[in-house]
Amino acid sequence: MARLRRFSFESFGPSAGRLAHLIAMSDYTALGLDQVLTTSELADYLHVKPQVIYDLRRAGDGPRGYHVGKELRYCVPEIRAWLESRADPLRGSAAHAR
DSSP states (O other): OOOOOOOOSGGGOTTTTTTHHHHTTHHHHHTTOOOEEEHHHHHHHHTSOHHHHHHHHHTTOSOOOEEETTEEEEEHHHHHHHHHHTOOTTTTSTTTTO
């Protein structure tokens, strides 16, 4: 019988314990499924409080979410598209190069 190797999330930083399940999500992408984040995980990623995400969504300016049970989930590709749509319009211009 193969012995399971113990795995420590400490090497991934202080928030890895809360986000440990994301490390194994590459298995899902191999199946053609997108990675998803909860509101708290998205807020941690953006370094804001979860209420900021809720406020953005209420104002119609937040990322598209999907209700799964009692939680909202956000697909990573949609988060990237939402972030790109909010990019600074000066990017690539002469004003940005100052």
